[in-house]
Structure formats: structure tokens, C-alpha cells
Amino acid sequence: MEVQRASASMLKEEKLPSPKKKASAGLFCSGIAFTVVIAAMGFAFSRVPGFDHVGPLACAIVIAVIYRQFFGYPEALRSGIQFSAKRLLRFAIILYGLKLNIDTVLHQGLPLLVRxxxxxxxxxxxxxxLGKVLKAEPSLxxxxxxxxxxxxxxxxASVSPILKANDEDTAIGVGIIALVGTVFSVAYTLLRPFLPISxxxxxxxxxxxxxxxxHVALAGAPAGQDALAIALLAKLGRVLLLIPLCFILIFWMNRKNSGNSSGTRIEFPWFLLGFILMSLFGxxxxxxxxxxxxxxxxxxxxLTxxxxxxxxxxxxxxxxxxxxRAKALRPLIAMLITSIVLSVVTLFVA
Incomplete structure (x- = not known):
């Protein structure tokens, strides 16, 4: 009987989670909560006059970067933070597919799709x-x-796993694109009254x-509902083309790695299928x-x-x-030159 009780007691002990597992689970959840809190701060800042044109993404990244510089990386929360950076990122991209109305683009936006x-x-x-000319960091x-x-x-965010870009390059790229895009969209609204176009x-x-x-919504809204509608339609065409672009980049990366004995083939980004399915569903x-x-x-x-x-x-x-500064300055210059030239050229071919 005592043997049976002892074995039953051992089985109960095995079923109970260890304090170490409880602690790790708690730190994991705390890491996710940490990113959520800073994201909420980013949303709050994005509603402040002056920051409202920058957007929550850029605001949250700036807060995260500042936290890192003053307090260091919260190593104890790394597992939860990495879950947000990897898994939540892919989930957000899948949900982002709902923003793409394929039917509208294919029926009304085919001429825009070519452009x-x-x-x-x-x-x-x-x-x-331009990056090669300026000797800028290639990945960024x-x-x-x-x-x-x-x-x-x-x-x-969609192509960084395909290109094997590190988290730092991805974050810097997102921050730069948000800030520069905001500057350009504000500049568009200021220039609009002086442009001899409809x-x-x-x-x-x-x-x-x-x-x-x-950025398109910010710049297009002051020109009226018709202008905003056609602006968003043109933008949705570019979102649609993200799908074939990802497949082209997968093919290119695999070809590039095939010539390298230490290279590995790029795994298919399954979250892209989720993006496509959500686009079709929407x-x-x-x-x-x-x-x-x-x-x-x-x-x-x-929510997305x-x-x-x-x-x-x-x-x-x-x-x-x-x-x-050493890493991002030259890629930023290359991107700025491209954006300026793109704006000038498309003004005449739009």
C-alpha cells in the first residue's frame, strides 16, 4: 500500500509544473506584455499634435530604441519579446491581407497596376x-x-525573413520608411494647391x-473623396504586387545561395499563404x-x-x-534620392 501511495505521490509531483517552468512562462507572458505596453505608448504619442502624422509604428520604435539605450535589453523577458518580434509579426501580416481588395484592383485598377x-x-x-555607389549596407x-x-x-516586415535580414536592419528600415514617408506626404499636401494638375x-x-x-490617405484626403479613392486604389495595386515580389525574392535568394557551399535554401514563408487567403476572403x-x-x-x-x-x-x-548613424546614413541617402526622383517622374506619368 505504501509503495502504491508513494508511486501515486510521484505521479502527482510529475504532473505539477515545476517552479522553473512557472517562472519561465511568467517571464514569457511578461515579455509579450512589455511589447504591448510600449505599443500602447506609441499609439498614445501618435495622437499628440505634431506626432499624429508620424504614426504609432515609428513612435513605438523610437520609444523602444530609447529604452534600450538607457536601460539595456531586458534579457529576462527575451523569450516573450522575441515571440512578439517573430510570431506576432507574421500574424499581423496575415491580417494585413484584409486591407487588400483583389477584386477592386483587378476590375478597376488594371491600368494603374502597370504603373x-x-x-x-x-x-x-x-x-x-545608389546603395552600391554610396557603399551603403546592402541588406538595409x-x-x-x-x-x-x-x-x-x-x-x-514581409520580405525580411526571405532576405534573412537581422532584426536591427528591419527595425531601422521600418522607422526610416515611416518618418520619411510622413515628411513626403505632408510635403504633397503643401504642394498640391500650386500644382497644375486635377x-x-x-x-x-x-x-x-x-x-x-x-501616407497615401494623409496626402489624398485634402484633395477630396474621388482623389482619395483613386489614390488608395493605386496603392492597393502595389500591395497586391507584394505577393509576386516575395516569390521572386525567394527564387533569387535560393539561386544566390545555391552557388555558396555553406548557403541554405530559403524556407517558404507560410505566413504569405495566410496573407493571400485573407486577401481572397476579404x-x-x-x-x-x-x-x-x-x-x-x-x-x-x-487591431492589425x-x-x-x-x-x-x-x-x-x-x-x-x-x-x-554609421549604418543607416548611407542607405537613408540612397532611399531619399530614390523617393525624390520617383515623385518627380511619377508626377508626369500619373
């Missing part, structure tokens, strides 16, 4: 070429080229040349067979942005200001 293809090719190739330069050509932070022309120009959907189910209010869609959009912001906090904590 979008030219914009993406020009932005990436020109930025990479390529990320900025993709962000400039496609859809800003979401594009950078509101529709201005909307197309904004949609095919500005960096993120938020395009052909929501509003058709499934009725959803605009309020719900706005809530999902805000918040999750993406939490993920960016995890990336921002990897940024060292000591190396930032």
Missing part, C-alpha cells in the same frame, strides 16, 4: 544601385528599396509614389456572402496595426544607437 509595376521595379533597382538598402516601392513597413491626377500620383497606405466573402459592418472592419484594421506595432517594439529593442 505600379514600374514604380516597384524602379524603386528597388535605383535604391540598390534593399529593405528600404522594397519599402519605398511597395507598401512601407508591411513590405519590409484632383484625380493628384490622387493617382499620391497612390503610386508614396510609401505606406497611411475580397470575395466580406461584403458579399458575409455581411460585416464598417465599424468591425475598422476595428480589425486597428496594434499587433504590428507590438512586433516592431521587439525589433526596435535590438537597435543600438551607437551603430545607427
Amino acid at each position: 505600379d509595376m514600374g514604380v516597384i521595379g524602379f524603386a528597388i533597382l535605383t535604391t540598390v544601385w 538598402t534593399l529593405l528600404l528599396g522594397v519599402g519605398t516601392g511597395v507598401c512601407g513597413a508591411a513590405a519590409i 484632383a484625380i491626377h493628384y490622387g493617382i500620383w499620391s497612390g503610386i509614389s508614396l510609401h505606406e497606405i497611411a 475580397s470575395y466573402c466580406l461584403g458579399h456572402s458575409i455581411s460585416v459592418s464598417q465599424g468591425v472592419m475598422d476595428g480589425v484594421s486597428n 496595426t496594434f499587433i504590428l506595432t507590438s512586433a516592431m517594439v521587439g525589433l526596435g529593442l535590438n537597435v543600438s544607437l551607437r551603430d545607427l
Whole structure:
């Protein structure tokens, strides 16, 4: 009997989680909560006049970078922070697919899609070429080229696993693209009254040349609803082209690694399938067979942005200001030159 009791007692002890596992689980959850809190601070700052045009992504990354410089990386919370930076990032990209209405782009935006293809090719190739001329850091330069050509932070976050970019480059790239895109969108609104173009022309120009959907909305809104609608349609075409671009980059990276004996093949980014499925669901189910209010869609959009912001906090904590100026200045110059040339050229072909 005593043997049976002892064995039963041992079984109970085995089933009970150890204090070490409890502690690690607690630190894991605390790490996720840490990124969520800073993301909430980023959202709060983005509502302050002066910061409202910058957006929560850039605000949260700046807060995370400042925290890292003053307090160091919170090593005890690393597992939860890395979960936000990796897993939550992919989940946010999947949800981001709901922002893309494939049906609208294919039925109304095909002429714009051709121009979008030219914009993406020009932005990436020109930025990479300028980066080589300036001897800029290649990985960050390529990320900025993709962000400039496609859809800003979401594009950078989508291609960084494919390009094997480190977390620091990804965070720096997202921060730069958010800040520069904001400056350009504000400049567009200031220039609009002096440009000899129609509101529709201005909307197309904004949609095919500005960096993120938020930047396009910011610049397009003052020109009226029609201009804003065509601007967002042009931008959605660039978001749609993110899908084939990712497959091209996978092929390119595998070809590049095949010539290197130590290189490994790029794993397929399965979250991209989620992005495609959510795009199809949002395009052909929501509003058709499934009725959803605009309020719900706005809530999902805000949730997506918040999750993406939490993920960016995890990336921002990897940024060292000591190396930032030396590493980011030349890629920033390459991206700025590309953005300026792109804006001038597309003004005449929009």
C-alpha cells in the first residue's frame, strides 16, 4: 500500500509544473506584455499634435530604441519579446491581407497596376544601385528599396525573413520608411494647391509614389473623396504586387545561395499563404456572402496595426544607437534620392 501511495505521490509531483517552468512562462507572458505596453505608448504619442502624422509604428520604435539605450535589453523577458518580434509579426501580416481588395484592383485598377509595376521595379533597382555607389549596407538598402516601392513597413516586415535580414536592419528600415514617408506626404499636401494638375491626377500620383497606405490617405484626403479613392486604389495595386515580389525574392535568394557551399535554401514563408487567403476572403466573402459592418472592419484594421506595432517594439529593442548613424546614413541617402526622383517622374506619368 505504501509503495502504491508513494508511486501515486510521484505521479502527482510529475504532473505539477515545476517552479522553473512557472517562472519561465511568467517571464514569457511578461515579455509579450512589455511589447504591448510600449505599443500602447506609441499609439498614445501618435495622437499628440505634431506626432499624429508620424504614426504609432515609428513612435513605438523610437520609444523602444530609447529604452534600450538607457536601460539595456531586458534579457529576462527575451523569450516573450522575441515571440512578439517573430510570431506576432507574421500574424499581423496575415491580417494585413484584409486591407487588400483583389477584386477592386483587378476590375478597376488594371491600368494603374502597370504603373505600379514600374514604380516597384524602379524603386528597388535605383535604391540598390545608389546603395552600391554610396557603399551603403546592402541588406538595409534593399529593405528600404522594397519599402519605398511597395507598401512601407508591411513590405519590409514581409520580405525580411526571405532576405534573412537581422532584426536591427528591419527595425531601422521600418522607422526610416515611416518618418520619411510622413515628411513626403505632408510635403504633397503643401504642394498640391500650386500644382497644375486635377484632383484625380493628384490622387493617382499620391497612390503610386508614396510609401505606406497611411501616407497615401494623409496626402489624398485634402484633395477630396474621388482623389482619395483613386489614390488608395493605386496603392492597393502595389500591395497586391507584394505577393509576386516575395516569390521572386525567394527564387533569387535560393539561386544566390545555391552557388555558396555553406548557403541554405530559403524556407517558404507560410505566413504569405495566410496573407493571400485573407486577401481572397476579404475580397470575395466580406461584403458579399458575409455581411460585416464598417465599424468591425475598422476595428480589425486597428487591431492589425496594434499587433504590428507590438512586433516592431521587439525589433526596435535590438537597435543600438551607437551603430545607427554609421549604418543607416548611407542607405537613408540612397532611399531619399530614390523617393525624390520617383515623385518627380511619377508626377508626369500619373
